Amino acid sequence: MIADRAKPFVLPLVLVAAAEIAARASHLQSDTLAAPSEIAVALAASAVDGSLLVATRDTLLSAFAGLLIGAAIGLGAGLALGLVDILDRALEVTIEAIRPIPSVALLPIALIALGFGYRMEIAIVAFACVWPVLIFTRAAVRDVEPRLSEVARALRLTPWAKATKIVVPAALPRIFVAFRLAAGIALIVAVTVEIAVNPLGLGAAIMTAQQSLRPALMLALLVWIGLVGFALNAALVLAQRRLFGRFAPVEEPR
Amino acid sequence: MTAAVVVWRLISLAVAVAFVGLWQVVANAKLVSPVFLPGPDRAWAALVRGFAGGELWAKLVGTLQHMALGWLLASVVGIALGALIGSSRAMRAYVAPTLEFLRPLPASAVIPVAIALFGLTEAMALCVIAFGSIWPLLLATIHGFAAVEPRLYEVARALGLSRAAVIFKIALPSASPDIVAGMRLSLTVALILSVVCEMLAGLDGLGHWVLLSARAFRSADLFAGVILLGAIGYLTAQGMTAAERYVLKWRGQGH
Known part of the structure; x- marks a missing residue:
């Protein structure tokens, strides 16, 4: 009988061991695959020579900068739309026309307008991050307990005071969920932009490793990108529990 | 109304x-310099010209094809695997954590690996699109199967239903809201990955079209392509909403 806590680790360990044995037994010499031990060595080597850290820094820098800009725009617009009904109804068609544009479709526009580098990547990440934050914030603001609005009226709060003292605190747990989802999207979009065109960060590094036929390094970078994504998500889930405890919405709205 | x-x-x-x-x-x-920003009149003219010459049609069909094939493959495999994993407690304990670990991995990061395996081909695009869009669907299906009301299984046992009957008569209908929601997310991912694969591999499609237009500084053509991509995103989402309402109609009654 295997203890419950060990169960999640059985499958990955078996797969890694099987891959290692298969690679050793077949004396693997390939441009596309590598043994797990070689991948580990390549990961360690690229961590030691610093290239991994530089690439990670570039990717995270673009992702976070885009996330902050996009989330700020989404938060402001979401608050405005949630609080002012007229604005929400008047802008409905405009928003529904722009929102379905896939973020990567803007890549060529950003490319000719901003050129290669951080700026175009940040712009695309920001565009992608606006929507989840905007939609969640708008919904959260609308669902604020109506009695709190009555309190605001009874206290004769100004609209600004009502927004900052009542609406935002009440809606904050759900807004944070949106921020967490947007952070995941930011990393995905940043890596995607780097893989597609931008010679920067982890995405470009993994493309270069593929083109120079270094499968161990390529797969090592894939593993590393997975780890970064997992760590980012885990950290934000933890932060959500710490900050909001039982007020944190568990369910992810769709 | x-x-x-x-x-x-x-x-x-x-x-x-x-x-x-x-x-x-x-x-x-x-x-703003017309090199970056054509007016809507020029973008519209490019759209009309592209369709009249048949070129944009071909690109539009190409993108729709990539998206639909990858999405359908992901749907079939995702629902089947999800049903298999979700309907067994042991499978859930052993496999689900690994899947949860893999979920935050940006799907585009497997593109280089797929290129190394398949070259710059349609097969590569199909694999990447299917791989990327399977996650939301797979996890939603597992969740849907895991959340089936246990008493329904007791009913099935009392009625002596076969395993296939349990899946098709009880588990699938019960999990269908989760599955449909997963399919909606998958569709969005499929469109994004189609565009990226077309850009990278030069496959016939709107992704390739917009990138080429940008490289040649034909901004009107570029905007025409982006508008079309937005239209695809909008129409597929609307279609999904309609399908969702149709498939889940029975749930509205008496639940």
Whole structure:
């Protein structure tokens, strides 16, 4: 009988061991695959020579900068739309026309307008991050307990005071969920932009490793990108529990 | 639909038209260089010209094909695997954590690996699109199967239903809201990955079209492509909503 806590680790360990044995037994010499031990060595080597850290820094820098800009725009617009009904109804068609544009479709526009580098990547990440934050914030603001609005009226709060003292605190747990989802999207979009065109960060590094036929390094970078994504998500889930405890919405709205 | 809704819809439409007008004014006054920002008139002309010459049609069909094939493959495999994993407690304990670990992995990061395996081919695009769009669907299906009301299984046992009957008569209908929601997310991912694969591998499609237009500084063609991609995103999402309402109609009654 295997203890419950060990169960999640059985499958990955078996797969890694099987891959290692298969690679050793077949004396693997390939441009596309590598043994797990070689991948580990390549990961360690690229961590030691610093290239991994530089690439990670570039990717995270673009992702976070885009996330902050996009989330700020989404938060402001979401608050405005949630609080002012007229604005929400008047802008409905405009928003529904722009929102379905896939973020990567803007890549060529950003490319000719901003050129290669951080700026175009940040712009695309920001565009992608606006929507989840905007939609969640708008919904959260609308669902604020109506009695709190009555309190605001009874206290004769100004609209600004009502927004900052009542609406935002009440809606904050759900807004944070949106921020967490947007952070995941930011990393995905940043890596995607780097893989597609931008010679920067982890995405470009993994493309270069593929083109120079270094499968161990390529797969090592894939593993590393997975780890970064997992760590980012885990950290934000933890932060959500710490900050909001039982007020944190568990369910992810769709 | 009440009169108020229609009026607001019209006002909202007028606001959108006003924004397009503003875009035209900005473009006409050359506040932004026409190299980056063509007016809506030029973008529209490029759209009409592209369709008249048949070129844009081919690209549009190419992208729709990539997206649909990858999405269908992901749907079939995702629902089957999800049903298999979700309906067994042991499978869930052993496999689900690994899947949860893999979920945050940006799907585009497997593109280099797929290129190394398949080259710059349609097969590569199909694999990447299917791999990327399977996650939301797979996890939603597992969740849907895991969350089936246990008493329904007791009913099935009392009735002596076979395993296949349990899956098709009880588990699948019960999990269908989760599955449909997963399919909606998958569709969005499939469109994004189609565009990326077309850009990278030079496959026939709108992704390749917009990138080439950008490289040649034909901004009107570029905007025509982006508008079409937005239209695809909008229409597929609307289609999914309609399908969702149709498939889940029975749930509205008596639940």
